[in-house]
Amino acid sequence: MSLVSSAAVAEHASRDSCWIVVHGKVYDVTDFLDEHPGGSKIILKYAGADATEAYEPIHPPNAITDNLPTDKHIGTVDPDTVVKVVKEVTEEDKRRQALLDARPPLDEIINLHDFEAVAKAVLPPKAWAYYSSASDDEITIRENRAAFQRVWFRPRILRDVTSVDWSTTILGQKSSLPVYISATALGKLGHPDGELNLTRAAGKHGVIQMIPTLASCSFDEILDAALPGQPLFLQLYVNRDREITKKYVQHAEKRGVKALFITVDAPQLGRREKDMRMKFVGDAGAKVQEGQKDIKQDQGVARAISSFIDPSLSWKDIPWFRSITNMHIILKGVSTPEDALLAYDAGLQGIVLSNHGGRQLDTARSGLENLPPIIAALKTRGPWPNPNFSVFIDGGVRRATDVLKALAMGASAVGIGRGFLYAFASYGQEGVEKSFQILREEFEMNLRLLGARNLSELTPDMVDASGLHQHVGLTPPDNLFNTTYQPLRLAEFRDAKL
Numbered sequence: 001m002s003l004v005s006s007a008a009v010a011e012h013a014s015r016d017s018c019w020i021v022v023h024g025k026v027y028d029v030t031d032f033l034d035e036h037p038g039g040s041k042i043i044l045k046y047a048g049a050d051a052t053e054a055y056e057p058i059h060p061p062n063a064i065t066d067n068l069p070t071d072k073h074i075g076t077v078d079p080d081t082v083v084k085v086v087k088e089v090t091e092e093d094k095r096r097q098a099l100l101d102a103r104p105p106l107d108e109i110i111n112l113h114d115f116e117a118v119a120k121a122v123l124p125p126k127a128w129a130y131y132s133s134a135s136d137d138e139i140t141i142r143e144n145r146a147a148f149q150r151v152w153f154r155p156r157i158l159r160d161v162t163s164v165d166w167s168t169t170i171l172g173q174k175s176s177l178p179v180y181i182s183a184t185a186l187g188k189l190g191h192p193d194g195e196l197n198l199t200r201a202a203g204k205h206g207v208i209q210m211i212p213t214l215a216s217c218s219f220d221e222i223l224d225a226a227l228p229g230q231p232l233f234l235q236l237y238v239n240r241d242r243e244i245t246k247k248y249v250q251h252a253e254k255r256g257v258k259a260l261f262i263t264v265d266a267p268q269l270g271r272r273e274k275d276m277r278m279k280f281v282g283d284a285g286a287k288v289q290e291g292q293k294d295i296k297q298d299q300g301v302a303r304a305i306s307s308f309i310d311p312s313l314s315w316k317d318i319p320w321f322r323s324i325t326n327m328h329i330i331l332k333g334v335s336t337p338e339d340a341l342l343a344y345d346a347g348l349q350g351i352v353l354s355n356h357g358g359r360q361l362d363t364a365r366s367g368l369e370n371l372p373p374i375i376a377a378l379k380t381r382g383p384w385p386n387p388n389f390s391v392f393i394d395g396g397v398r399r400a401t402d403v404l405k406a407l408a409m410g411a412s413a414v415g416i417g418r419g420f421l422y423a424f425a426s427y428g429q430e431g432v433e434k435s436f437q438i439l440r441e442e443f444e445m446n447l448r449l450l451g452a453r454n455l456s457e458l459t460p461d462m463v464d465a466s467g468l469h470q471h472v473g474l475t476p477p478d479n480l481f482n483t484t485y486q487p488l489r490l491a492e493f494r495d496a497k498l
Helices: 006-010 030-035 040-045 052-058 063-067 091-101 112-122 125-132 139-149 196-205 219-225 242-254 273-280 315-324 337-345 367-379 400-408 418-450 479-484
Strands: 002-004 019-022 025-028 073-077 168-170 173-175 179-181 208-211 232-236 259-263 328-334 350-353 390-394 413-416
Touching: 019 052, 030 040, 091 112, 112 125, 112 418, 112 479, 125 273, 125 418, 139 367, 139 400, 196 208, 196 219, 196 418, 219 242, 232 242, 242 315, 315 328, 328 337, 337 350, 337 367, 350 367, 367 390, 367 400, 400 413, 400 418, 413 418
Parallel strands: 002 073, 179 208, 179 413, 208 232, 232 259, 259 328, 328 350, 350 390, 390 413
Antiparallel strands: 019 025, 025 073, 168 173
C-alpha cells in the first residue's frame, strides 16, 4: 500500500467522495455509505478523518477489510503528516473516571449483582444501553429472573457432605463449573480488551467460553489468547451468504472449536428501545450530512451490526450444517417441545432453551419455565438423560442456586452471559476471575445445604416447581435485581423556553 498524507485524506470528506482512516489504513467507503448497516450518518461524521475510535468497539478488527473490496483500500496514512490531537477531557469523562476510581475493591464484591451495579455506574451510557436493553416492554428479561424465584428447594438432610464436587463435562469437555460463558456481543464497549478478558480468565479457571459471532475482538485474536487445548464453543449467526458461513465454521473447526451453537431465535433482531434511544442523544452529525437522507435512523447498535443475518434459515438447512462440520451442533433459542423433538430427530447434539436474554420476542417464556415440558417430551424418545443429547438453558442466572435448580430439573448445564459481561466491564479479567470464585463458593455451600455431594445427586424431587407456571401471585421481591434494573422511559421534550 502507498503512503497517503492526512491532508489528502481530508480532501475526501463528502458524500460524493468519502475516505476514512481505521487503524492507520485509508479506505474509500463512498460506495458503501448506503449499505452500511448502521446507516451513512456515522460514517459521514468521520469523513476525511480517523474513525478508529468509533469503529473499534463495535467491529472486529478485520470487519472493514473483509467487507470492502480491495480496490477501495487506498493505502497507509503517512505518520509524518498525522497531527497529534489531544482529546478534550469532557465533564462526562471526568465523572466516569471519578466513578472508576471510587469503585468498591474486588474483595467487597460478594455476588454477581454487585458487578451489574458497578457496570451500570461506570459504563458510558451507550454501552450500558446496549448491554442492558431488552425488547419492547422488557417483560421477558424480568421474567427470566423472576422464574427462578418461583422454584423452591426441598433439601435432604443427614447426608455426609464433607466433600462436594460441582465439576462436570459439557459436550465432552471438562468444566470446573456446571456453567459456560454464553455469547454476548461487542465486549470492547465495556472494556478495551473486550472478549479477551473472558478467554484468559476461562483458560485459567477451566471454564468454557462461547465465542460470539459479533465479538469486538476478531475470532483468531480470541483463539490466539486461549491456552493450548482450552475448550471453546462458537455461537453462530447465519450469514445470508452461505459460503461465508461455511468458511467461518470450517475455520473454527480447524482451530479446535468443539461445538457450534447456531442462534435460531433471531431472524430479525428485536426492538431494544433503550439501545434505540441512544441514536437520538448527542451526535448532531457532520456538515456533509445536511440535506441527506440517512437510513435506519431509529436503530441502535444492535441492528447496526446485524443486517447480514439470514431470515430464511429453516429446518431444511440443518443437513447442510451437518455436512460442513463434525463439530457438535446445538440450536440456541428453542422454546417448545415440538421444536426440541425436531432438533433431536434431526440428529443434532443439543438445544439451548433461551429467549436471547429477553432481547427478542417480548413475553416469551423463560428457559426455566420451558424446561419441564421439553424434558418430558424428550423422554418419549427413550431413556433420559441421554448422553448424546444435551439441554442447556440461559437467561436471568445470577446465583449458583439458579443453576442448581435448572440442573435438578433436567438441564445439562447453564449459560451465563450478562453476569460475566458486567464482571469484565467493571474490573476486567480480574472481575471475571472473581465471578468464578463467587460461584464456586456458592456451589460448595448450596450443594451441602441441599444434601448433594455432586451434580449427579441433584434430582427432580429436590425442587418444588409446581408454581413455575403461575405468573401471578405473591413472591418475595428480588431486591438486588430490582435495584440494578433500569426502567424504560418515554420520548422526552427537548430543552425549550415554554
